[in-house]
Amino acid sequence: MARRNDHAPDELRRLAREAAGAVAREEGLRGLTVRRVAERIGYTPGTLYNLFANLDDLIVHVNGDTLDRLDAALKAAGASLPAERRARLVDAYFDFVEADPLLWSLLFEHRLPAGAELPDWYKATLDRLIDNVVAALAPLMEAWPSPEARRMTVVALWAALHGISTLAVSRKLTLVAAVPPRALGHLLVERMIAAGPAPASPPPVTLS
Structure with missing residues (x-):
């Protein structure tokens, strides 16, 4: 010892x-x-x-390291030419999840005790990762009206890609459709970015 x-x-x-x-x-x-x-x-x-402090604290630090590695992988993919960037980012994400599916699942399976909150440094790590993806996709999202709209779009894309990749690594995707998971990922990102922001809702009509 x-x-x-x-x-x-x-x-x-x-x-x-x-x-x-x-x-x-x-x-x-x-x-x-x-x-x-x-x-x-x-x-x-x-x-x-x-x-x-306890096992939860250790796991939060492990998850922070995982986010740092994902950030590095996505930053490398985001350094590609703008025309290739969407595809490179999707592939980098799937590569990362598929390389260590159980370690990746730790991010989402672990729950802090009731009343406990994630530390500020962890939230900053997550924010930095998202902001870096927003910056990488910014040249393809010039039609978006605001940085907030771009960020919300990236968060929505991440949530959707997470669902696809989780179904894939758990071998449940075939219950939905016999489609390669990366094909779905590329389709999702390409269509959502190409569609542009949703039009603003018209003001309600009032009858005088």
């Missing part, structure tokens, strides 16, 4: 996050415990409780 001073606290936090991510890749949320993570890095569970 390694001694506590074998690693500096920041290094030990990193090792714990990586070990927790490895467990999640293999078994998903159900396999994650502080004891199993501690065993993987050769420390006692008590040592990890000195670094993370």
Whole structure:
């Protein structure tokens, strides 16, 4: 068993996050415990409780690392030529989800205890990811009336792509249609961006 001073606290936090991510890749949320993570890095569970408030805190940090990696993958795809950008972003997203489906599912399966909130740094990480995609797609969304409308569109696209990819990795998509998931993803993004923003609703008619 390694001694506590074998690693500096920041290094030990990193090792714990990586070990927790490895467990999640293999078994998903159900396999994650502080004891199993501690065993993987050769420390006692008590040592990890000195670094993370609890298992929930550790999982939130693992999910933050996952979002950072997704952000890097999408930024690389977003650096392509504007004409190729939609397709590259969709492929990068599906590549990421398909590479580690159980680790990806940890983002959505994990629930904080009642009354607990995600930390500000996590919310900032998520906002940065979305903002980077909005910036990448901005040249293709010049008709949108406002940055807020573009951002809402990206959030809606992400939610839809998440549904498609989740059905695909769980092998449930064929219950809906025998269509390749990426084909649906490309169709969704291309059609939604090509359609442009919804027209503003006309003011209600009042009878005097």
